[in-house]
Amino acid sequence: MIYDYIKYLFRAKDEYSLHSPFLFEFYTKIIKDKNHSNSFQEIEDLRKQLLKDERIISITDFGAGSKLNLSNQRKIKDIAKNSQKSPKLGQLFHRIIGLYQYKNIFDLGTSFGLTTAYLSSQVVDSQITSFEGCPETAKIAQENFTKLSLKNINIIVGNIDETLTQKLNEIPSLDFVFFDANHRYEPTVRYFEQCLEKAHEGSCFIFDDIYWSDEMKQAWQYIKNHSSVTVSLDLFWVGIVFFNKKQTKQDFVLKL
Template sequence: MKPRPSIYVEGLEPFIDSELVYKPNTVFSEMESYAKEKNIPIVTAATGGVLSQLVSFISPKTILELGTGLGYSTLWMAIGSKFSKITTVDRHEEQAKALDIYTKKMGLENQIDVTRVTASVLEYLLDENLWLDTDFFFVDCDKITYPTIFRTLWPKAKKGSCFVFDNVLWHGRVLNPDPKKPSDMAVMELWNEVKSQVSEYTLYPVGDGLLFFRK
């Protein structure tokens, strides 16, 4: 059998995000342009679409997002499940305030329940009462914190809660991680933790890779 060629050819992913992904609001494209201009990392449109569909299927009462960025992924989830109560945590107050602006631009300020918290993710997680009852965790913050976040949440999260980690393909560096780069080693450590402790998981190879599993 001939080896199957990779779909990851040059130019395909930008084409997917700009031409093939359904965007429920034109403000998403505005956010993408702003993120590119200011060099602010956000999930891809395809990743946002998958997130939105996941929460629409699961209908979690509560969502905890670790890493707000501009609020791009926050709004994808909010549109996917408007009855979910979302808490999003990020230490960068000025950058995260963009979420408030874009929420109003989308006309969603009275339709969704989103609370923005300015704090270090790891410090926020120290208070278990803030997250023990969470139904859906989305993790997209500093990669070196990924193993600690998993080890903190997984043992104590309630049964049935769902987890999604972004950037688990880490720009392809999972293929040849550099042991001198803490972020490379952290992503690989997360994979080792998940594969050794989680009975079933799903990798969505969109954007930089979404990893989904349930407690």
């Protein structure tokens, strides 16, 4: 990933290279905006608590697993340190949902729920469905949502290969999806294509760790080249795609 990151730094552009009004607004109002919401501090205080939590839980993992710990017995503080998205990314997602007023949101991979909390705290009447394979992890996430007084999140526990299909059949459309469940090519592409059936021209899909492995790099190439995708944004840590047919098909590498 170091080599990929160096290449990214050389390729990444800022707002001065963007001629599309849509992308210019996205960069200036979302990527460059550093204003902090009061809710951020509550989430980050909770992160500090998790980083000190010595409890050991049993992990059920249906995905590619961890590169740092192969044991299914892990301390909460270690999971919080290695598996949670950074505050910078959480706040980025928060601003995207706020700017476009997304209401129907899927979060594929709850973990301890910190990123999910960022997704839920922007639009008052939004509904977040968060999928988690590990029952013990989901239990802690629910505890965290209760501490943060977040009542618009529904955690679906189980193998996403089964639970995602069932939930998609129950909803009319999807505004926003964060894919962070299985860092392998086939499941990532399959989840993308399943959710795509519920996407509309204003939808936004975000894929985590697009340089995490060769399989994830291949999955990102497939996704951004898909005929339904009109705009793809490479921020190294995540890849973002939009489906607005009024936009010409474009691919950008942007500074985060």
